[in-house]
């Protein structure tokens with residue numbers, strides 16, 4: 001599937017992500033439903049508007065037009081006015097949504113089609129939205145590939161920055177027939193843990209043990225062309241040092257270096273000098289101690305007592 005994920009690990013990678021997602025995730029009202037109409041409304045609203053503002057508009061919209069038939073029966077001007085009043089971006093989205101509701105009522109007897117291809121026949125519904133509705137309403141979608149998902153796949157498994165490579169990798173990774181939980185989970189990972197400034201340790205990313213970026217400290221991505229905040233990446237390594245020392249009591253300098261990044265080479269760019277810089281910051285914060293040796297052995301690093 002990609003250069004950094006052996007096929008044998010695929011199952012473990014899947015389970016780890018689903019477990020992480022199910023243990024804790026952001027609650028959005030549209031995640032609590034499998035109603036295609038509600039999911040379509042949330043998807044169309046989210047295209048241009050911050051999620052926090054969408055929540056309020058979504059609730060108001062559904063109070064006013066609780067079912068697809070209510071929306072279809074209303075005057076289009078009212079939907080457009082609602083859209084402007086709630087600052088939801090281009091008004092043509094309101095027009096399309098109204099038209100799509102009319103199609104569902106007139107052409108499909110009020111029941112949404114379940115296949116992504118058919119969903120795309122609805123006005124204003126492109127491949128991404130069709131797939132999202134098929135996944136979240138019917139558990140019948142393909143792997144979603146959006147900028148968040150690309151960033152995760154690029155960092156974690158070294159998938160090259162190429163749309164068809166992303167599509168292939170995303171599909172190969174998704175467990176068959178589980179598009180609802182999977183697409184929610186991978187988008188949550190990209191939104192919460194693997195954002196432009198990644199929060200791998202803070203969010204307990206379930207892919208740290210496989211992640212190429214985590215192992216090398218290179219967190220660039222297609223939408224993050226330069227290394228995101230240097231401090232962010234230093235913080236990651238500081239966190240890892242403290243965690244490792246908590247597990248191992250004490251470690252010599254090079255063993256510690258090799259354990260926190262795969263490209264550690266004692267005399268290289270990310271070698272002893274780099275590691276000593278991190279350790280002296282940690283020592284200044286009273287978190288670790290470095291015991292120098294008198295007989296030329298490696299210094300020992302341990303948690304401060």
Ligand code: SF4
Pocket residue numbers: 152155156193194195198199200205206207208211212213214219
């Ligand atoms: S370990 Fe960090 S960089 Fe890698 S997938 Fe997780 S959050 Fe993203």
